[in-house]
Amino acid sequence: MPGLYLLAILLSSAGVAALDARFRLAWQPAPARTAAAVGIGTAFFLAWDAVGIATGVFVKGDSPLLLGIDLAPHLPLEEPVFLAFLCYLGLVVWGAARRRLARRRPEPAADGVARRDAEAP
Template sequence: MPGLYLIAILLSAAGVAALDARFRLAFWHRPGRAALAVLAGTALLLAWDIAGIAAGVFVKGDSPLLLGIDLAPHLPLEEPFFLAFLCQLALTVWAAAERRGTRRRERMP
């Protein structure tokens, strides 16, 4: 089913966003900083992908789950969405771990 991969990425991002909102971890704690971190991380990883594609290291596989729209050769439309999700997830997990560490340090005598 074309588009299933993109739908999975978006649903996963929505789940992480719901946890983020519930516990005010990243985007709901400091939205400007979070957005900048995700955009910068996505841009860096996309540049890395483009360099890998140019070097012949990265190639797009054939999958019926992709929409079939390429932004460039071997760069499917889903890739920037995946990279943004990866950055969002990493930022949210980092914020959760940082909060847990802070709470543990506050409890220590």
């Protein structure tokens, strides 16, 4: 079924965006920085793909799941969409990891000394 791969990427992106909106991991705290990181990351990976295509390392396989629209030889329409999704997913995971690690840090006691548990002297 043509377009199924693109549909899967878009649905996955919607799921990641829902998590991002719910937990305010990337877009909400810094929309300009998030957009710039996704744009720069996508451009970097597209340049990487271009080098791979030019050297013959990357070739487009035949799949009935692709739309069949090529932006360049061996570069299907789905590729930049996937790369943008990959960059956005990385930012959301990074935001979640930072939040999780921040919760695990020991809080300083009243005397200013960090303690891991209440029984520490």
